Amino acid sequence: MEFWGHITTFFSAENYTLFVVGIGSGILCFASGVVGTFTYLRKRALIGDVISHSVLPGVAIAFMLTGVKNPVYFLIGAVISGLLAIWIVDYVQAKSKLKPDAILALTLSVFFGLGIVLLTKIQHSGNDAQSGLDSFLFGKAASMSIADVKLFSIIAIINIACILIFLRGFSLVSFDENYARGIGFNIKFLKSFLALLTVLTVAIGVQAVGVVLMAALLITPAAGARFLTNSIRRMLMYAGLFGFLSGVIGVFISYSGTGMPTGPWIVVVLSLFTITAIMLGKQRGVIARLKLRKGNHIKINNENVLKDIYKLADDGQKTIETSILLQQEKYATSELKAILNRLERQDYLDQVRGFIILSDRGRIAAREVIRKHRLWEIYLSKYFQMQEDHVHDDAEGIEHVITPEIEKHLIKLLERPEIDPHQSEIPY
Amino acid sequence: MKQPPIIEVHNLTVLYGRKPALWNIDFDLPEKQVIGIMGPNGSGKSTLLKSIMGVVTPTSGFTKVYDQSLNNVRDRVSYVPQRQDIDWDFPASVWEIVAMGRYQKRGLFKKLTTEDQDIITDSLEKVNMLGYAKRQISQLSGGQQQRVFLARAIAQQGDLFLMDEPFAGVDIATEEMIISLLKDMKEAGKTLVIVHHDLHTAQSYFDHLVLLNTRLIASGPTEEVFTDQILTDTYGGKLTTISKISQELENKEFPIRHK
Numbered sequence: 001m002e003f004w005g006h007i008t009t010f011f012s013a014e015n016y017t018l019f020v021v022g023i024g025s026g027i028l029c030f031a032s033g034v035v036g037t038f039t040y041l042r043k044r045a046l047i048g049d050v051i052s053h054s055v056l057p058g059v060a061i062a063f064m065l066t067g068v069k070n071p072v073y074f075l076i077g078a079v080i081s082g083l084l085a086i087w088i089v090d091y092v093q094a095k096s097k098l099k100p101d102a103i104l105a106l107t108l109s110v111f112f113g114l115g116i117v118l119l120t121k122i123q124h125s126g127n128d129a130q131s132g133l134d135s136f137l138f139g140k141a142a143s144m145s146i147a148d149v150k151l152f153s154i155i156a157i158i159n160i161a162c163i164l165i166f167l168r169g170f171s172l173v174s175f176d177e178n179y180a181r182g183i184g185f186n187i188k189f190l191k192s193f194l195a196l197l198t199v200l201t202v203a204i205g206v207q208a209v210g211v212v213l214m215a216a217l218l219i220t221p222a223a224g225a226r227f228l229t230n231s232i233r234r235m236l237m238y239a240g241l242f243g244f245l246s247g248v249i250g251v252f253i254s255y256s257g258t259g260m261p262t263g264p265w266i267v268v269v270l271s272l273f274t275i276t277a278i279m280l281g282k283q284r285g286v287i288a289r290l291k292l293r294k295g296n297h298i299k300i301n302n303e304n305v306l307k308d309i310y311k312l313a314d315d316g317q318k319t320i321e322t323s324i325l326l327q328q329e330k331y332a333t334s335e336l337k338a339i340l341n342r343l344e345r346q347d348y349l350d351q352v353r354g355f356i357i358l359s360d361r362g363r364i365a366a367r368e369v370i371r372k373h374r375l376w377e378i379y380l381s382k383y384f385q386m387q388e389d390h391v392h393d394d395a396e397g398i399e400h401v402i403t404p405e406i407e408k409h410l411i412k413l414l415e416r417p418e419i420d421p422h423q424s425e426i427p428y
Numbered sequence: 429m430k431q432p433p434i435i436e437v438h439n440l441t442v443l444y445g446r447k448p449a450l451w452n453i454d455f456d457l458p459e460k461q462v463i464g465i466m467g468p469n470g471s472g473k474s475t476l477l478k479s480i481m482g483v484v485t486p487t488s489g490f491t492k493v494y495d496q497s498l499n500n501v502r503d504r505v506s507y508v509p510q511r512q513d514i515d516w517d518f519p520a521s522v523w524e525i526v527a528m529g530r531y532q533k534r535g536l537f538k539k540l541t542t543e544d545q546d547i548i549t550d551s552l553e554k555v556n557m558l559g560y561a562k563r564q565i566s567q568l569s570g571g572q573q574q575r576v577f578l579a580r581a582i583a584q585q586g587d588l589f590l591m592d593e594p595f596a597g598v599d600i601a602t603e604e605m606i607i608s609l610l611k612d613m614k615e616a617g618k619t620l621v622i623v624h625h626d627l628h629t630a631q632s633y634f635d636h637l638v639l640l641n642t643r644l645i646a647s648g649p650t651e652e653v654f655t656d657q658i659l660t661d662t663y664g665g666k667l668t669t670i671s672k673i674s675q676e677l678e679n680k681e682f683p684i685r686h687k
Contacts, residue, residue: 041518169536172528175518182481182507183532183584184499230564232519 017146018255024149025208026247029217029266031156033243034163035201036218037225037236038194041174045219046101047089050108051202052214054085056115059136059206063122069133071148071207075155078203079196085111086195112211139210139263152204159197160240170194171232208247209263216267217243224274227281238277246270300400301339303369305329306348309356310366319357367427373399374420375410381421382414388421434459434588434619435480439489442475447678448642449475453489455638455647462614463621464634464650468663471641473623474510477592480621481507493588503532506586508577510593516565516573523561525576526551529583551579556605571602578606589613591622595629607633627663630654642674 039048058081062073085107092103119133144152163170169190172180181187198218206214225238250266279286308328312320322340329336340356343349348362358366376398377391386394402410419425433456440453450472457463465473478484480491482498494501506529529551530544540548552558555575560568568576574594581589595603610620610633624630630637630650637653639645639662646653646662676682 043515166536168531171520172531175520175525176509176514176528178478178481178483178509178513179507179528179580181483182505182509183528184502185531185536226519230519230521230566235519 018251020146020149021144022248022251022255024144024153025251025262025266026244027153027156028205028208029221029243029247029270030240031159031201031243032205032214032217033221033225033239033241034160034236035198037222037232037239038163038170038174039198039218040222040226041232045215046104047086048198048202048218049215050085050089050104050111051082051199052206052211052218053108053115054111055079055082055199055203055206056136056211057081057111057118060115060118060122060133063133064118071151074207075203078206079199081111082199082202083195086199115211135210136206137210137212138261139206139208139213139266144207148207152207155200155204159201162193162197163236166190166193167233167236209266213263213267216270220267220270220274221246224277227277227284230283242270242273242277246273296400298342301331301335302343302346302348303365303400305331305336305339305343306358306362306366307369307373309349309358310363310370313358319355322351322354322356325356369399371427372402372407374424374426375407375414375417376402377420377422378414378417379410391421433457434494435621436492436495437476437480437489438491440476440479440486440491441488442472442479442484443487445678446681446683447674450479450486450640451643453640453644455644457619457621457638457647458636459619460614460617461619461635462610462633463619463636463638464630465621465623465638465640466625466627466630466662467640467645469625471662473625473640474592476638476640477590477621477623481505481590503584504587506581506584506589508581508589508591508594510596511570511573511577512593512596516568518565520565521561522552522557522563522565522568522576523548525565526579526583529580532584547583547585548579551583554582554609555579569599571598574598574602575605578609587617588619589621591620593623593625595622595624595626627659 036048039045055078058077058079059074060077061081062077063069066073089103089107092098092107093100096103098106119136122133169180169185172185173187173190173194177187180190202214202218205217209217221239221242222235224242225235228238229235246266246269249269250262253265253269254260254262277285280288282288305325309320309325312324312328326333326336331339340349340351343362344351347359348365349359350357373395376395377388380386380391380394381388416428417426435457437453437455440450441448442450453472453476465476467473475484479486480493480498491498493505498505526548527540527544530540530547534540534544549558552561555578557572557575557579560572565573565576578591578594581591594606598606610622613620622634624633631654634650636648637650638647639653639658641662646658
């Protein structure tokens with residue numbers, strides 16, 4: 001019951017600090033998700049990594065210059081060195097023959113290396129105020145002061161507001177930069193502004209999850225959200241929501257157990273959300289695609305069996321014995337029986353005392369498959385000079401794929417042919 | 429009487445790094461015609477269009493549209509970028525893409541009006557894509573993507589259309605549809621400038637041709653310009669000299685002009 005105890009404490013706002021820090025880090029992560037959606041859509045995921053690592057020397061220098069741990073100074077230092085890193089990436093890309101991935105990797109490691117060197121120097125400087133600076137590496141959301149949290153939350157909210165206000169411009173730049181320039185949008189401004197918002201978000205986000213995990217906070221929510229929707233507005237909403245919930249839950253977990261790190265827990269929770277989204281996404285999700293494949297499998301089995309029954313029954317018999325079908329089919333007996341039962345449930349046929357009788361619906365469906373099969377055979381032999389004895393296997397697969405629309409098109413293209421390459425009649 | 433030029437390209441040079449994509453290009457284009465810009469791969473066709481649209485900044489020289497800087501007349505120019513340059517997996521519907529055609533008029537912030545909605549509907553109808561308005565763009569075929577881009581340009585309601593390879597990788601039905609659309613637009617007094625690569629159709633599609641191979645080979649009415657000699661000059665082997673020089677400029681970092 002200890003767990004519930006924690007939850008009630010958390011939400012009762014009894015522990016005011018914890019409540020504020022939880023909500024605050026949720027807001028930080030919300031902003032990262034929203035801003036990161038554009039980083040993701042512009043295929044600049046690695047830039048997120050570069051920015052987050054490159055804020056470290058800025059933070060260290062800010063401390064060395066001021067000698068105090070003031071989040072405002074840290075923020076200023078972080079933003080300056082983050083922007084500098086982006087500028088270097090763009091400049092080197094324009095002026096040198098280095099490939100983009102190499103430029104990103106180089107910039108990231110140079111800045112991060114410099115940051116670590118400076119941090120180590122500070123730690124050995126004997127300044128007592130420095131203790132805790134290394135929390136920039138892995139974050140310290142759970143131990144932020146209320147004043148810090150309030151400041152960061154306000155900046156995060158301003159960030160989110162800017163994204164929403166400039167949604168049109170940012171979307172167009174992400175989708176089709178040339179067109180945006182062509183219709184006279186100020187691309188330079190839009191891109192710089194977006195870069196500034198990204199750096200600001202990273203600069204406050206690292207306070208929660210740290211430099212190393214910040215890129216995850218930018219990109220992971222968007223990657224998951226993309227699986228849930230095809231609309232950019234909804235994508236922003238989902239990404240923000242994932243971020244917010246992970247921020248709150250991460251702080252809660254790190255509070256409930258001693259020695260639990262905040263940043264890593266936020267990222268773990270976030271990853272769970274994203275994996276869930278990748279599994280459950282309506283169209284793109286893994287489960288949806290498995291279902292689709294299963295549906296196709298059922299369709300193929302149904303159509304194959306119907307076709308065979310029709311052909312057997314067509315040889316002068318109105319109904320056929322189940323045992324004859326069993327001999328003809330490549331399906332195992334149990335599987336075939338399952339298919340037959342399913343077809344019976346769907347009114348394609350009736351099974352009476354060892355006989356199968358196709359219904360009208362079943363006849364129509366069977367003729368449709370045969371028609372598609374034969375049309376495809378004609379198409380192949382006419383347009384691809386395939387030999388008559390080669391077209392059958394191809395058509396066995398494609399007969400299930402042809403939609404009514406494609407069938408219409410085929411009939412028109414082939415001028416409503418009467419017989420297939422094997423001289424069989426095409427049933428219309 | 430000679431018509432005033434709708435596009436003037438003056439001494440245009442565009443360098444990518446040190447390699448010239450366009451080199452001292454000079455020509456005028458007449459109004460109310462269907463104009464083809466042709467040349468082999470890498471001859472600077474797209475770069476030319478992008479320079480006119482202000483997407484690429486020229487290294488030297490200038491272009492004018494309606495005898496003015498493009499910025500003053502942007503609302504009269506509709507642009508169709510190359511379809512292949514874009515990630516069609518972007519989370520947007522067909523309608524949302526065509527709506528971008530109204531952004532020029534409405535800017536960054538103003539809401540689209542019912543008038544805009546009507547224009548978007550009309551534009552989609554013109555390219556036979558109204559039935560696909562809600563479709564996610566990643567589900568479109570190449571031809572359908574091209575139609576969407578055309579609809580977006582139509583929604584801009586310009587008088588001058590610059591199209592980058594609208595016939596590349598589209599099905600026959602779309603190609604025919606675009607051609608008949610071009611005819612209608614020309615009759616409505618629009619000027620169409622089209623980057624194209626298929627020599628077989630050039631004569632039947634275009635009134636006027638610009639033939640490029642980094643340098644300008646010829647610009648003029650199709651019947652005057654579409655000659656064996658000029659085509660050999662554009663596509664034939666003689667110009668490998670130009671590309672060898674370009675290679676030298678790039679590899680050894682020479683400037684094209686000493687200042």
